[in-house]
Structure formats: structure tokens, C-alpha cells
Amino acid sequence: MAVLQRHEAWNPVALRAHQDLADWAGLDLAPRVGGAAWGASDMARLFRECGRRDVELRDLIGAGHARLLALAATRRFDPVLSAVAKSAAYCAIAITEPDAGSDLRALATAARPVDRGYVLDGIKQYISRISECTHFIVFAAVQRVAQEPSISAFLVPRDAPGLATEAMRPSGLATVSWGRVHLRRTRVPIAARIGGEGEGFSLFRHHFCYWRTMIAAVAIGSAQAAIDQTAGWMKSRHVFGAPIGRFSHLQQTMAHWIARLRMAWLLAESVAEQIDNRVWPVADAAMLKAEAIEAALGATEWAMTVFGGAGYDTATGLEKRYRDLLGLRIADGTSDVLRSQVARAFLGERLYDLSMSRAPSDGRASDSQSRRFW
Numbered sequence: 001m002a003v004l005q006r007h008e009a010w011n012p013v014a015l016r017a018h019q020d021l022a023d024w025a026g027l028d029l030a031p032r033v034g035g036a037a038w039g040a041s042d043m044a045r046l047f048r049e050c051g052r053r054d055v056e057l058r059d060l061i062g063a064g065h066a067r068l069l070a071l072a073a074t075r076r077f078d079p080v081l082s083a084v085a086k087s088a089a090y091c092a093i094a095i096t097e098p099d100a101g102s103d104l105r106a107l108a109t110a111a112r113p114v115d116r117g118y119v120l121d122g123i124k125q126y127i128s129r130i131s132e133c134t135h136f137i138v139f140a141a142v143q144r145v146a147q148e149p150s151i152s153a154f155l156v157p158r159d160a161p162g163l164a165t166e167a168m169r170p171s172g173l174a175t176v177s178w179g180r181v182h183l184r185r186t187r188v189p190i191a192a193r194i195g196g197e198g199e200g201f202s203l204f205r206h207h208f209c210y211w212r213t214m215i216a217a218v219a220i221g222s223a224q225a226a227i228d229q230t231a232g233w234m235k236s237r238h239v240f241g242a243p244i245g246r247f248s249h250l251q252q253t254m255a256h257w258i259a260r261l262r263m264a265w266l267l268a269e270s271v272a273e274q275i276d277n278r279v280w281p282v283a284d285a286a287m288l289k290a291e292a293i294e295a296a297l298g299a300t301e302w303a304m305t306v307f308g309g310a311g312y313d314t315a316t317g318l319e320k321r322y323r324d325l326l327g328l329r330i331a332d333g334t335s336d337v338l339r340s341q342v343a344r345a346f347l348g349e350r351l352y353d354l355s356m357s358r359a360p361s362d363g364r365a366s367d368s369q370s371r372r373f374w
């Protein structure tokens with residue numbers, strides 16, 4: 001962390017190449033590509049530590065979205081993963097579009113099959129790290145004549161012909177770039193397709209099961225640090241002749257947030273352990289990300305209030321934590337959407353389909369699914 005103190009205007013993705021941090025990028029990659037094969041449990045603890053200092057440090061450790069490449073049953077992405085492990089490459093992920101965010105099925109970016117490859121056309125937006133990355137993992141709908149479009153993922157170099165980026169201005173999480181990616185007749189070879197045609201949903205589910213767990217850990221760490229800071233303030237800030245920590249409403253509310261953050265962390269440990277045991281608890285990870293971030297936001301907002309005017313002063317650091325957490329509430333699946341996934345796992349497909357304005361499917365799964373949570 002001394003490196004960060006020497007770099008006041010730090011950019012976490014750029015800092016990955018710093019010699020003092022050289023081993024961090026490959027922590028959660030396989031040894032065959034130069035990684036250290038840390039499991040999800042160890043990574044979650046490290047992400048939580050990053051969050052304690054600054055949510056934006058989540059981009060400093062591990063392979064980030066490049067881990068999705070390792071889910072494909074092939075070694076042809078190993079050179080890119082090796083470069084990621086050496087901090088010589090970085091993968092951004094491009095899913096969201098002007099007319100499709102939460103609804104992956106609505107993606108309009110088209111992948112048109114051509115001789116030995118595909119031509120990509122479309123616009124992605126709200127994409128993080130558009131300037132720092134060397135590659136984009138682009139989700140697009142493969143369009144074959146007389147077939148339903150099938151969502152697939154492609155690895156596209158940032159300098160591919162027809163690919164252009166356009167900056168947008170985020171409210172928080174601003175140490176890295178953010179914006180739109182335009183794909184105009186961008187040709188990629190078949191080898192750029194990650195997994196088979198139509199495997200986009202499966203890759204998405206598996207990758208975000210892990211990534212949402214890490215993001216939850218970051219959020220928990222950030223809010224725990226805010227509560228620690230507030231505990232110090234409750235002891236040192238005197239009003240009407242005594243410390244504000246004597247007020248029972250502050251003690252009670254602090255206990256509430258400590259408990260919610262602790263419960264979220266225990267769930268994070270459970271989800272990470274399942275991932276380490278090669279189980280993909282998709283609904284648990286959705287529940288974790290939604291509840292951890294909502295608890296972190298609530299705790300941080302409360303901390304700002306306890307600090308009074310000082311909480312509104314940027315020098316206290318709480319408003320930055322709050323703004324960054326608001327970004328995490330939306331990125332990688334909004335809390336609403338993740339809660340709808342939990343309800344889906346509990347209630348079964350029929351009510352979920354109805355909520356999605358789709359023809360209801362058979363709801364046989366309801367009972368067995370609901371017991372899974374208890």
C-alpha cells in the first residue's frame with residue numbers, strides 16, 4: 001500500500017504494472033498461465049481488505065473479468081491469460097447496451113457469421129476500464145438465418161478495426177475510465193469466440209457467481225471501515241458535555257449495521273467456500289451481492305449522519321465510499337434484479353416468467369427449490 005501513497009492520482013489498472021505489485025494480477029489464475037491459484041475464499045478476504053481502504057482497489061488484484069476466458073474448455077486463450085497474469089494485458093467486459101442492461105436476452109449487438117469468423121455491430125455503454133484495457137469481452141447475439149439469436153461472448157482486441165470508444169462521466173468509481181464502445185463491422189475470427197455459440201448465458205452465470213462474491217466482499221470491507229471510523233468519532237466527539245457515543249439510539253443503530261455486515265460476511269464466506277468446492281451457488285451469490293451492498297450503503301449513509309457536518313465534508317472520506325457503493329449497487333446486476341433471481345430460485349419459474357412478461361413455464365420446480373435455502 002506504500003505504492004499508493006507515492007501515487008496520489010492512482011489508477012488501479014495502470015498500477016497493476018508496478019513492479020511492487022507484479023504478482024497481484026495473477027493471484028486467482030491457474031499456475032499454467034503464471035497464476036498463483038488462490039481460491040475464492042482467500043480472494044474474498046483480500047477483496048475485503050481492498051474495500052476497507054478504497055472500493056476502487058478492487059481493480060488492483062486478480063484477473064478481473066479475464067477469468068471468464070478460463071471458463072472456456074480450451075487453452076487457446078492461455079496467451080492472453082498469461083499476459084493478464086503479468087499485467088501486460090487487461091480485459092474489460094462489454095455487455096450493457098442502450099436498450100439492454102438487466103435483460104441479457106434483449107442484447108441487440110449482432111454477431112453475423114461470415115467465412116471463418118463473425119462481424120460484430122452494436123453499441124455497448126456504461127463499460128468500465130475502456131481506456132485501460134487491451135481487450136474487450138463482448139457479449140453479442142449470433143444471428144443465423146431461420147434461427148433464434150443465441151447469446152455468445154467474443155474476445156475483441158481494443159485496437160480491432162471498427163472498434164471505437166467514447167468517454168462517459170460516472171458519479172463515482174472515477175479512477176478508471178467508463179463509457180461507450182462502438183462496434184462497426186468489427187471482424188473477429190472464430191477463435192475469438194469464448195465457448196460455443198449460445199454459451200453466453202452459461203459463461204455469464206458462472207463468471208458473475210465468482211465476481212459478485214468478490215464485489216460483495218469489497219463492499220463489506222468498505223462499510224466495516226466506515227463503521228470503525230464512526231466508532232472512533234462516537235468516542236471522541238463531544239456534544240452537550242459528553243461523547244455522542246453515549247446516545248443509545250446511536251449504539252443501537254451501530255449494532256444493527258455491525259450485525260448486517262457480519263451476516264453478509266458469513267454468507268460471503270459460505271458462497272466462496274462453495275465456489276472453492278466447485279459448486280456454483282448462483283442464487284446465493286445473487287443474494288449475497290444484493291444484501292451486502294444494500295447493508296454497506298445503509299451503514300455508510302448512517303456513518304455520514306453520525307459525523308454531522310464532517311460526514312458531508314469530502315475530507316472525511318465517507319461520501320466517496322457512498323458514491324462508489326452506489327455504483328456497485330448497479331454494476332454487475334442491480335440489487336432489484338439480483339433479488340428477483342433469489343425469488344425465482346425460491347418460487348420457481350412460473351411466477352418469474354410472468355414477472356418477465358413471458359409465457360409461464362411449468363412451475364414444478366417450486367417446492368424443491370425453496371427448501372434449498374433453509
Ligand SMILES: Cc1cc2nc3c(=O)[nH]c(=O)nc-3n(C[C@H](O)[C@H](O)[C@H](O)COP(=O)(O)OP(=O)(O)OC[C@H]3O[C@@H](n4cnc5c(N)ncnc54)[C@H](O)[C@@H]3O)c2cc1C
Pocket residue numbers: 092093094095096097100101102103125126127128129170173327328330331332333334335336337340
Ligand atoms: C459503475 C458502473 C460500472 C459498470 N460497468 C459495466 C461494465 O464494465 N460492463 C457492462 O457491460 N456494464 C457495466 N455497467 C452497466 C450495468 O451492468 C447496468 O447499468 C445494469 O446491469 C443495469 O442495466 P441498465 O442500466 O440498462 O438498467 P435497466 O435494466 O434499464 O434497469 C432500470 C431499473 O429497473 C430495475 N429492473 C430491471 N429489471 C428488473 C427486474 N427484473 N426486477 C426488478 N427490477 C428490475 C433495475 O433494478 C433498475 O433500477 C456498469 C454500471 C455502473 C453503474
